[in-house]
Amino acid sequence: MAFQIEADLPPGLACLKNIEDLLRCPICFDFLNISMITKCSHNFCSLCIRKFLSYKLQCPVCNTQMTEPDLRNNRLLDDVVVHFQAARQQLSKVSFESPPISPKT
Amino acid sequence: MAFQIEADLPPGLACLKNIEDLLRCPICFDFLNISMITKCSHNFCSLCIRKFLSYKLQCPVCNTQMTEPDLRNNRLLDDVVVHFQAARQQLSKVSFESPPISPKT
Ligand SMILES: [Zn+2]
Ligand SMILES: [Zn+2]
Ligand SMILES: [Zn+2]
Ligand SMILES: [Zn+2]
Numbered sequence: 001m002a003f004q005i006e007a008d009l010p011p012g013l014a015c016l017k018n019i020e021d022l023l024r025c026p027i028c029f030d031f032l033n034i035s036m037i038t039k040c041s042h043n044f045c046s047l048c049i050r051k052f053l054s055y056k057l058q059c060p061v062c063n064t065q066m067t068e069p070d071l072r073n074n075r076l077l078d079d080v081v082v083h084f085q086a087a088r089q090q091l092s093k094v095s096f097e098s099p100p101i102s103p104k105t
Numbered sequence: 106m107a108f109q110i111e112a113d114l115p116p117g118l119a120c121l122k123n124i125e126d127l128l129r130c131p132i133c134f135d136f137l138n139i140s141m142i143t144k145c146s147h148n149f150c151s152l153c154i155r156k157f158l159s160y161k162l163q164c165p166v167c168n169t170q171m172t173e174p175d176l177r178n179n180r181l182l183d184d185v186v187v188h189f190q191a192a193r194q195q196l197s198k199v200s201f202e203s204p205p206i207s208p209k210t
Pocket of ligand 1: 025026027028029030032033044045048
């Protein structure tokens with residue numbers, strides 16, 4: 001669903017880009033989907049990390065050795081993703097509906 | 106430092122309130138400071154949960170039994186808090202500097 005989100009980030013909302021980047025999975029680059037946190041404090045989509053661990057028992061980011069039972073749900077991140085996407089959409093709308101800010105001359 | 110954040114949330118930024126609430130510690134209600142995630146997927150400031158566990162070995166939110174070694178750093182949340190506070194301040198500024206939106210008549 002990345003296309004929907006990637007569509008447009010108005011200049012006034014550039015500050016949201018950092019948060020958006022944090023909320024992406026380092027494997028699929030989409031927003032985290034059922035976040036799992038590793039012992040080494042890295043986060044991945046549940047499906048992405050399980051697939052990865054099926055052929056290599058280490059963290060894809062820092063190479064720390066790990067197994068599937070070491071994974072822990074990071075539900076707060078899932079909630080942040082949902083509300084961030086909603087806020088982003090809401091703010092983009094406001095931004096588009098407002099008249100453009102004229103440059104200081 | 107809550108006073109600085111709590112100061113004012115312009116109406117156009119009400120959608121950020123949900124994210125803000127998610128990023129608060131259930132013990133001190135301030136923004137999470139060195140987030141620690143429990144096995145039961147609840148998050149607290151490092152200091153808050155360690156103090157709590159020193160007199161009761163359970164999760165303050167869901168009462169699951171736990172010990173201090175069960176805690177795991179949730180560093181991504183720390184980064185989200187930092188960038189959220191920056192974005193919030195940035196957007197509040199833009200919002201205040203923009204002319205008020207006239208009601209539809
Ligand atoms: Zn993924
Ligand atoms: Zn790692
Ligand atoms: Zn706290
Ligand atoms: Zn709990």
